[in-house]
Every structure is written in C-alpha cells, then in structure tokens.
Amino acid sequence: MVNSLPKAPIKRSKLEGLKERSQYLREPLKLELGQDTTHFSEEAVQILKFHGSYQQDNRDNRIKGQEKDYQLMLRTRSPGGFIPPQLYLTLDRLADTYGNHTLRVTTRQGFQVHGILKRNLKAAIAAIVKSMGSTLGACGDLNRNIMAPPAPFANRPEYGYAYEYANRLADLLTPQTGAYYEIWLDGEKFLSAEEHPEVKVARQRNTNGTNLEDPEEPIYGEHYMPRKFKMAVTVPGDNSVDLFTQDVSLVVIADEHQNLEGFNVYVGGGLGRTHNKEETFARTADPLGFVTKADVYDLVKAIVATQRDYGDRTQRRHARMKYLIHDWGIDQFRQTVERYFGKSIAPLRSLPAFRYQDFLGWHEQGDGQWFLGLSIDNGRILDTDGLQLKQALRQIVEAYQLPMRLTPHQNLILYNIQPEHKQAIHQLLEGAGVKPVEDVDPLFRYAMACPALPTCGLAITESERAIPSVLQRLRLLLERLGLGQEHFVVRMTGCPNGCARPYMAEVGFVGITPETYQLWLGGSPHQTRLASVYLHKLPIAELESTLEPLFVYFQQARRQDIDSESFGDFCHRVGHEALQQFAATYTPDRSQAKSKDKGRIRYRVNLREPVYTRLKETAQFQGRPLAEIASDAIETYLSQLPGQPPQN
Numbered sequence: 120m121v122n123s124l125p126k127a128p129i130k131r132s133k134l135e136g137l138k139e140r141s142q143y144l145r146e147p148l149k150l151e152l153g154q155d156t157t158h159f160s161e162e163a164v165q166i167l168k169f170h171g172s173y174q175q176d177n178r179d180n181r182i183k184g185q186e187k188d189y190q191l192m193l194r195t196r197s198p199g200g201f202i203p204p205q206l207y208l209t210l211d212r213l214a215d216t217y218g219n220h221t222l223r224v225t226t227r228q229g230f231q232v233h234g235i236l237k238r239n240l241k242a243a244i245a246a247i248v249k250s251m252g253s254t255l256g257a258c259g260d261l262n263r264n265i266m267a268p269p270a271p272f273a274n275r276p277e278y279g280y281a282y283e284y285a286n287r288l289a290d291l292l293t294p295q296t297g298a299y300y301e302i303w304l305d306g307e308k309f310l311s312a313e314e315h316p317e318v319k320v321a322r323q324r325n326t327n328g329t330n331l332e333d334p335e336e337p338i339y340g341e342h343y344m345p346r347k348f349k350m351a352v353t354v355p356g357d358n359s360v361d362l363f364t365q366d367v368s369l370v371v372i373a374d375e376h377q378n379l380e381g382f383n384v385y386v387g388g389g390l391g392r393t394h395n396k397e398e399t400f401a402r403t404a405d406p407l408g409f410v411t412k413a414d415v416y417d418l419v420k421a422i423v424a425t426q427r428d429y430g431d432r433t434q435r436r437h438a439r440m441k442y443l444i445h446d447w448g449i450d451q452f453r454q455t456v457e458r459y460f461g462k463s464i465a466p467l468r469s470l471p472a473f474r475y476q477d478f479l480g481w482h483e484q485g486d487g488q489w490f491l492g493l494s495i496d497n498g499r500i501l502d503t504d505g506l507q508l509k510q511a512l513r514q515i516v517e518a519y520q521l522p523m524r525l526t527p528h529q530n531l532i533l534y535n536i537q538p539e540h541k542q543a544i545h546q547l548l549e550g551a552g553v554k555p556v557e558d559v560d561p562l563f564r565y566a567m568a569c570p571a572l573p574t575c576g577l578a579i580t581e582s583e584r585a586i587p588s589v590l591q592r593l594r595l596l597l598e599r600l601g602l603g604q605e606h607f608v609v610r611m612t613g614c615p616n617g618c619a620r621p622y623m624a625e626v627g628f629v630g631i632t633p634e635t636y637q638l639w640l641g642g643s644p645h646q647t648r649l650a651s652v653y654l655h656k657l658p659i660a661e662l663e664s665t666l667e668p669l670f671v672y673f674q675q676a677r678r679q680d681i682d683s684e685s686f687g688d689f690c691h692r693v694g695h696e697a698l699q700q701f702a703a704t705y706t707p708d709r710s711q712a713k714s715k716d717k718g719r720i721r722y723r724v725n726l727r728e729p730v731y732t733r734l735k736e737t738a739q740f741q742g743r744p745l746a747e748i749a750s751d752a753i754e755t756y757l758s759q760l761p762g763q764p765p766q767n
C-alpha cells in the first residue's frame with residue numbers, strides 16, 4: 120500500500136513552492152490578468168504555462184534600456200492532432216486579429232499562435248474553448264498533448280484504437296482544477312466531448328496510492344508533476360510519433376480479428392539537455408512490458424504516480440522521468456510501478472520494426488472518402504507573395520467543413536474529402552502556390568526546425584529562419600558531388616532543448632553559439648536510435664567544407680548489398696572516428712567543377728567599408744564565396760538600370 124512506500128526527500132525547487140501557493144493554478148495569474156499591464160510577473164508566467172500559454176518577447180525588437188516587446192504564445196492541446204473545422208477557422212481568425220498573422224503546427228501535433236498581447240489573451244482562450252478546442256495542459260508540469268499517428272484511416276482499426284486511447288488517456292490526465300474555466304470563461308464550462316465512462320471510473324479508482332487524498336486533483340495533487348510529462352500511442356510498425364522520445368509510449372496490440380487486446384509499453388525517453396552539462400542527456404525509451412486494455416488506465420496511473428512521488432523535485436534539470444529511470448535502472452523502476460499497479464507487468468509482445476511515415480499526398484481513407492497530407496515548411500502557415508497557404512486553407516475548410524489532423528512533423532492532413540471535391544481542392548492549393556508533395560524536395564519534406572528566434576526566449580541561434588538556406592546549400596552540395604538523388608532527415612534547433620527532436624535525425628544541428636551549431640550524426644531514417652555529436656562547433660559558414668568529405672566517403676563506401684544504405688545508417692555503421700579520419704585526409708577534387716567557373720578571370724573592385732562588412736557577413740551566413748555574392752549583387756543592380764548597353 121502507498122503508506123509503506125518510501126517517499127522522496129522533501130527539499131523542493133522554487134517552482135514547487137509556486138505551484139503549492141497557486142491554489143490549484145489560480146494565483147497570481149487570476150489577479151494579474153485583471154491588471155492593466157503589458158506583461159505578467161515571473162510567478163504568474165509559471166502558472167500561466169499550465170493554461171497553455173508562454174510569455175515571450177519579440178527578440179528582433181529588443182532595444183537596450185526599453186521595455187521588451189511583450190507578447191504571449193498560445194498552444195492548443197489536441198490529442199492525436201485533431202482539429203475540427205470550427206476550431207481551425209477560429210485559430211485562423213485569432214492569428215489575424217490578435218496574433219502575428221501566422222499559425223504554427225508544432226512537433227507534438229498542436230497549433231501555436233504567437234504575438235498575442237496580454238489584454239487579448241482572455242478573449243483568445245475563450246474563443247478557442249468555445250470552438251471545441253483547449254489549451255489546458257498544453258504546457259506546464261503535467262501530461263502534455265498525447266500524440267498518435269495522424270492518418271485518419273477508416274478501415275484500419277489499429278489506427279482507430281491509437282487515436283481513441285490517446286484521447287481517453289488525455290482525458291484521464293487532464294487537470295481537474297476549476298481554475299481554467301474560472302479564469303478564461305468566467306466559470307462557464309464548455310466541454311468538447313464527453314469523457315468515456317471508463318475514464319471517469321479509472322480516475323477515481325485508487326490502486327495502491329495512485330490517487331492522492333486531494334479532492335481537487337486526485338492524480339496530480341497540488342504540486343502536479345515534477346516536470347513536463349509526454350506520451351504517445353501508436354500502432355505496430357508506425358513510428359510517425361517518434362515513440363522512443365516520449366516519457367511513455369503505448370503500442371496497440373490487436374488479435375487476429377483486429378480486436379484490441381492491450382498495449383506494449385515503453386518508458387523513459389526524453390531529449391532535453393544542456394550544453395556542457397554531461398549529467399543532462401537525450402535518452403531513448405526502454406521497454407516496460409505489455410498491459411491489457413482493461414488495465415491500461417491503472418498502469419498509466421502507476422507510472423505517473425511513480426514519477427510524481429519519486430521524480431526529482433529539487434533540481435528541475437534532473438526532474439524528467441528519464442533521469443529517474445536512468446538512476447534507478449529499468450528493473451527498479453518496473454518494480455516500483457508494479458507496487459502501485461498491484462500486479463506484475465507482462466513481457467512485451469513481439470512487434471515488427473518501426474518505420475517513419477508521414478502520410479503526405481492523396482490517400483483513399485477506407486470509406487470512399489479521401490485524405491490529403493500537405494507538407495508545410497516548419498509548420499508555419501502564412502501568406503507571402505508567392506504562397507497563400509493560410510488563405511487557401513481557410514477557403515477549403517470553410518467551403519467543405521473539413522476536419523484536420525496535425526502531424527508530429529509539423530505538417531497537416533485534411534480529411535473526409537468527398538471524391539468529387541478533390542479536383543477543386545487541388546486547384547485551389549495549386550493556385551495558392553502550395554506544392555503537391557511529389558514536387559517537394561525530400562530534404563525539405565523530412566526536415567524540421569523549431570521556432571527559435573525571434574519568439575523563443577531560450578534560443579541561442581536561428582533555426583526556423585535559417586533552415587531553408589541550410590537545406591538549399593545541402594542540396595547544391597549533394598548535386599555538385601553527384602548525389603543529387605539523395606535525401607536524409609535533417610532537424611535543427613536553436614538550443615539544446617531539442618524541440619524539433621534533432622537528436623533522432625540523420626543530420627542534426629543544435630545551436631550552441633550564434634551562427635554555430637553542434638553537428639549530430641548517425642540517427643536512423645526511421646528515428647529508432649539516437650544520433651551522437653560529430654562536431655561540437657560548426658560555424659554555419661563551414662557547412663559545405665565540413666560535410667563534403669563525409670558525403671564523398673558515403674558515396675565511396677556505402678553498402679551496396681542492402682537497399683541503398685542511408686546517410687544516417689552509414690555514419691552509424693562506420694562510426695565517427697572513421698568519418699573524422701576520412702575528413703582529415705580528404706582533398707577536394709575540383710576537376711568536376713562547372714566549366715563556367717574554370718579559368719574565370721577575377722577583377723579587383725574597391726568597396727566602401729560598411730558595404731564590404733555587410734558583404735562579408737552575408738557571405739559568412741550563406742557560406743558562399745564573397746566574390747560570388749558581390750558578382751550576383753552587381754549583376755542584379757546593373758540589369759535593373761535603364762539604358763543598358765546590349766549584352767552578348
């Protein structure tokens with residue numbers, strides 16, 4: 120029984136005190152929301168996170184000595200990435216009326232709206248809730264958005280189970296405090312869907328201390344979790360949810376008649392780390408065992424209770440469940456979970472290998488209707504000169520009332536499309552400049568970057584704004600080396616927290632100092648193992664010179680006996696030492712250089728100092744020779760001048 124379980128020592132971090140004093144996530148947020156100020160205090164900011172919002176400032180607009188350009192980011196909690204049409208239209212409107220005119224699909228299947236002023240926050244959250252959405256628990260020390268494969272197959276029951284249980288477990292672990300409705304809706308309660316009756320019963324059932332004596336928050340108590348807690352539910356063979364990176368992952372196990380039997384359970388994944396602090400690290404999940412569907416709620420509660428009661432509440436940097444499992448070992452962790460669970464956990468069922476899937480393009484969904492997965496660069500939905508993505512999506516959702524599923528890779532899937540509407544939707548997207556997936560370069564399709572600057576307060580380097588040029592440069596380099604058909608998974612983050620899961624990529628860039636990234640190599644194309652650091656500091660200007668030898672080595676030594684060994688698998692197989700040795704003795708062969716570059720005569724031109732400095736910075740940032748950029752710039756200028764001499 121719970122009373123006989125040893126408890127963690129009580130010496131808590133500052134945030135534990137804030138949670139305790141918050142009256143179940145009410146204060147000082149409620150008080151400060153009513154005040155006529157541009158921003159919240161640090162204490163209120165911490166409580167606000169539990170409600171799904173972060174206080175940020177536009178870092179592009181920072182001016183020394185002046186108040187920051189404060190604004191709020193809102194994040195939806197959307198299990199399995201489901202967004203009903205009315206919610207999408209509300210978010211689209213909020214982005215324009217209160218936000219920065221963009222929406223952003225996140226790496227956990229949510230939407231973010233950036234740039235909301237404090238005075239508009241209440242109206243924005245209320246509008247989301249009234250449109251069947253929620254932001255409660257999208258951030259903060261509790262269970263975050265639960266992921267599930269985004270494919271809306273109507274004829275594949277395993278996908279239905281994954282989605283259904285992602286929703287049921289999200290309900291089970293939703294905070295029960297009335298604070299959310301009190302603060303944002305003046306006490307009015309809106310629910311997007313009725314909870315499943317099993318969930319209600321499971322929440323109240325106390326097996327061996329999984330519940331606390333706390334009527335307001337029976338599972339969490341007033342201290343909630345020691346740190347964020349992340350879960351996913353998937354189906355055998357489908358790693359669209361990056362299952363090894365989650366605190367808890369469940370894999371649907373069905374019998375031969377496709378009836379749900381239960382779940383394989385994995386625990387202890389997590390990616391956040393801090394540079395130069397070896398005690399922090401990215402970790403992949405360990406197998407815990409199999410649980411029947413009848414017991415799944417109790418097992419999940421037992422895992423939550425173990426982390427709740429034994430997770431580190433003194434040092435936030437060591438507070439994720441992965442550290443508890445690392446420190447204890449999986450066997451001690453399993454034994455403790457079993458004490459809460461009240462029985463032993465069965466061994467894992469055998470499963471096929473996991474593969475990455477993104478479900479983009481057109482697919483018949485299994486009931487005569489279609490779904491369409493759209494590739495969205497870094498999840499950013501916006502309108503620009505050449506691309507009216509935001510406008511097109513609004514028109515489509517409005518006209519056909521289509522629901523969508525956001526994907527764990529910052530893309531989105533429109534579904535329930537009638538066959539007779541396919542053509543019109545295709546044309547609308549084409550007219551708006553949205554490329555069909557077949558025309559998207561796979562380097563871009565499989566890449567992800569976190570938002571970083573200017574909104575993220577923790578960013579050290581650019582990420583979302585830098586990745587397009589990095590991918591373009593990689594593509595050019597591959598083409599130059601005769602590897603134009605190659606692609607691999609590239610992920611970039613502006614700091615080591617790992618929001619775009621770079622440590623699982625084949626090529627991961629992790630911001631370390633301005634314009635400099637750690638280079639991680641050796642992840643798998645299916646995200647089934649961790650990459651490792653190849654280079655601690657790669658100035659982005661040296662991208663080509665660093666990667667060229669590795670690509671050439673890959674070209675020469677990749678395995679031919681297996682179906683096209685990928686770059687990540689190759690790096691993993693040969694190891695960093697071999698890569699480094701090859702790079703150290705590599706001499707570029709420029710005989711293949713384009714003939715127009717050969718024997719080019721170079722002239723001297725004098726430039727004004729500030730122009731030269733800007734040119735040099737641009738060259739460094741783009742990693743291109745200075746002379747090339749100068750020539751391009753002058754050529755563009757001259758071509759626009761009236762009265763040009765005729766060109767040969």
Ligand code: SRM
Nearest residue numbers: 225226227229389390391392568569570574575616617618
């Ligand atoms: Fe994250 C903090 C954005 C997924 C690990 N993350 C942040 C904040 C809120 C910065 C902050 O604390 O002030 C970022 C807001 C940036 C902005 O301007 O919007 C931020 N994280 C994101 C998103 C939007 C990135 C994206 O490109 O989509 C993702 C939102 C997902 C969602 O809908 O819930 C996002 N963050 C992740 C993931 C990936 C995942 O969950 O699958 C990770 C790594 C996995 C993990 O948690 O281990 C991740 N974010 C972090 C961490 C490090 C946590 C740790 O254990 O050390 C922080 C910092 C923290 O918690 O102290 C962080």
Ligand code: SF4
Nearest residue numbers: 569575578613614618
């Ligand atoms: Fe910000 Fe770092 Fe997350 Fe990028 S990885 S969004 S820079 S916290």
